[in-house]
Amino acid sequence: MEQTKSGRAEPHYYSYRLKHKLDKLRFAPATVVEAPSGYGKTTAIRDFLQNSLPQGTPVYWFTAMDEKPSAGFRRLCREIEKIDSYAGERLVKIGLPNIGTIGEATEALRSAQCKHETYLVIDNFQFLQDAPCPPLFFLRLLEHGGQGLHVIIVTQMLKRDTLAIVASHGVLHITATDMRLSAGDISRYYALANVKITPEDAQDVERYTEGWIIAIYLQLSAFLETGTFSDKPGILALMDHLVWNKLTEAQQIFLLHLSPFEIVSVQQACSLIGCDTLPEYALDALRSPFIRYDPAERQYEVHSILIRTPDSKAR
Structure with a gap:
């Protein structure tokens, strides 16, 4: 059976491929979930953490925003402070790292203590990678010193130098390829909404959407309303037409x-x-x-x- 989750608004569906990757998350000190907007990154991680962890497991969720880099960094440090007060306080005092303070900041990360299973999710990381913060800090974030700590970075597309760090350090990397739905996945996803489509229809939806979950969802909305799939080109046109x-x-x-x-x-x-x-x-x-x-x-x-x-x- 595929893992699915029925929410109030719409069913959440995850393929065998993505479920297999998510199962590795509990054994990885650091995970990077990287895909363009609309692939269901945040929803997938939120559902997995809610449904797959022992009750009471600490999960700290930081969402980066388009704000002053120093303000975003300070908010992130406050989340780290909840895990290790000493390391978090050190980072707050150091402030946004620069060439002169990066050594002290990375040492604070490396010294972080976390003996029990704990998750720190950094969502919308793409805003942080634009900050004037040396790549070494990102590397140390992935190589944190917390024994029971799992860092999960959820982001749109990474820059080349940041992606090179991920590729060279054996980090669990979940990408758009893992999150795309095949024609078979689309049929099973639609069945959760009590919509039965032919294999040919599923292949058409896959070809039209390229497995992009938000476009697949919008096509489902069109089918539920009209009994046919929308022929509007492009995701924004679909959003205009259906929402x-x-x-x-x-x-x-x-x-x-x-x-x-x-x-x-x-x-x-x-x-x-x-x-x-x-x-x-x-x-x-x-x-x-x-x-x-x-x-x-x-x-x-x-x-x-x-x-x-x-x-x-x-x-």
Whole structure:
């Protein structure tokens, strides 16, 4: 049986190939999950950690954002501080590493203590690799000193020098190839949504989407609504046709206000549209499967694909 997970909005499906790679994650001190936007990287790691770890296993999740490098680095250090207070405090005091402080920063990482199984997820790492931080720090992050610590880096495409570090140090590397769905996978995924398609249809969807999960999901949405697959070329055109055009004008304007941000708090969303509480039309727009709500932080994480859709519309 394939591993699947039924969420509220849509079923989550993982192929044999990806499941096999994910199973290795618990035995790897460091893992890099690298694929373009829309491949389900964050969802796959989140589902795996929720469903496959012993109850109570500590998981610390850091999401990088488009912010000042020093601010992002400080937030990351605060997560490390939860694992090893001494190492984290040292890194906070050092600040964003430069040529003069990289040695001290890497030593702090190497000295980190973690005896029990613990996971540190660094999501949206692509924002950090653009920071003026020497590649040596990234290497030491992968070669951390925590005996029970598993570092998982989730990122869009890595730069050549960063990718060379991954390739030369035996890090578990999950790529877009591992995350693509074959025609057989597509048939099984659609069956979870009670949609039965012919092998020929599955091959057509695979050929059209190249196994890209977000495009496969959008084709499923089209089929559920119309009984046929969309012939709209390109993922943004599909998003326009199947998601954006179905919103009311008020909802479109609301999401345009959110589009500059990948993460926005409830209070910030209210401020952006000048209200004390979010109106019902805004709450309905936020129930999109491309927007995830974190109740602990009371903030919304907007998928970059959805952010790009109104951007392209505005242009």
